[in-house]
Amino acid sequence: MSFDMDFIKQKIAALKKEIPSHVKLIAVSKTKPNEAISEAMEAGQLDFGENKVQELQQKFETLPKEINWHYIGHLQRNKVKYLVDFVHLIHGVDSLKLLKEINKRGEKANRKVPILLQMHIAEESTKFGLDQKELEEILNFDLDKDFPNIAFRGMMGMATNTENKTQVTKEFKGIRKTFEETAKQIDGFTELSIGMTNDYKIAIDEGATMIRIGSAIFGERNY
Numbered sequence: 001m002s003f004d005m006d007f008i009k010q011k012i013a014a015l016k017k018e019i020p021s022h023v024k025l026i027a028v029s030k031t032k033p034n035e036a037i038s039e040a041m042e043a044g045q046l047d048f049g050e051n052k053v054q055e056l057q058q059k060f061e062t063l064p065k066e067i068n069w070h071y072i073g074h075l076q077r078n079k080v081k082y083l084v085d086f087v088h089l090i091h092g093v094d095s096l097k098l099l100k101e102i103n104k105r106g107e108k109a110n111r112k113v114p115i116l117l118q119m120h121i122a123e124e125s126t127k128f129g130l131d132q133k134e135l136e137e138i139l140n141f142d143l144d145k146d147f148p149n150i151a152f153r154g155m156m157g158m159a160t161n162t163e164n165k166t167q168v169t170k171e172f173k174g175i176r177k178t179f180e181e182t183a184k185q186i187d188g189f190t191e192l193s194i195g196m197t198n199d200y201k202i203a204i205d206e207g208a209t210m211i212r213i214g215s216a217i218f219g220e221r222n223y
Contacts, residue, residue: 008036011217012043019211023204026070026193028214030055034063036218041067047088049212053079060086072212074128077101084109091156091193094118094128096138099147106149114151116193119178121171122160129157135178139185154191154209155179159199168199172206179207
């Protein structure tokens with residue numbers, strides 16, 4: 001598949017003009033070839049999001065090391081070991097078991113692995129995330145003592161895939177409240193990763209510090 005490289009540069013430039021300076025743009029590069037990522041880098045983009053471990057590994061090995069790789073998909077525990085050495089941020093920590101596995105692998109890698117706690121905020125049951133009870137179970141631990149190889153950076157959520165902006169706004173308001181309450185308990189808990197191509201403007205209004213944009217940069221996804 002060929003890419004209009006100027007299109008990618010123009011889209012990134014337009015997005016960066018539009019979004020506030022405190023909001024980090026994560027270019028969702030899953031299924032996209034290396035040349036498209038290289039072109040995005042020429043536009044100054046260094047943060048990229050992937051949701052398949054094998055694809056992310058291959059891209060890490062073949063692309064420049066200054067890229068910040070964000071893992072934005074559902075992460076299986078048996079795949080953690082393949083990412084833990086280099087991943088910039090794991091957005092989707094959606095269970096206590098996964099948290100424990102990342103901590104264990106982080107110890108072996110002699111690294112404090114940065115993560116976001118993923119909350120389930122959408123109506124779709126197919127989306128992953130912690131509920132309030134599961135979040136409280138995690139927060140009841142002594143995080144510094146029990147998870148010394150994890151850096152708790154913030155929270156992530158995916159809104160319902162709907163045209164109903166009122167519903168999306170309500171879901172983002174809900175996670176923002178949970179995020180702000182949690183941030184009172186954890187030092188350095190500053191990132192709120194919400195918003196994708198269809199709802200990032202609402203997400204920014206509701207306090208996003210990171211937005212995950214794919215098709216608005218690279219065009220429609222190619223499976």
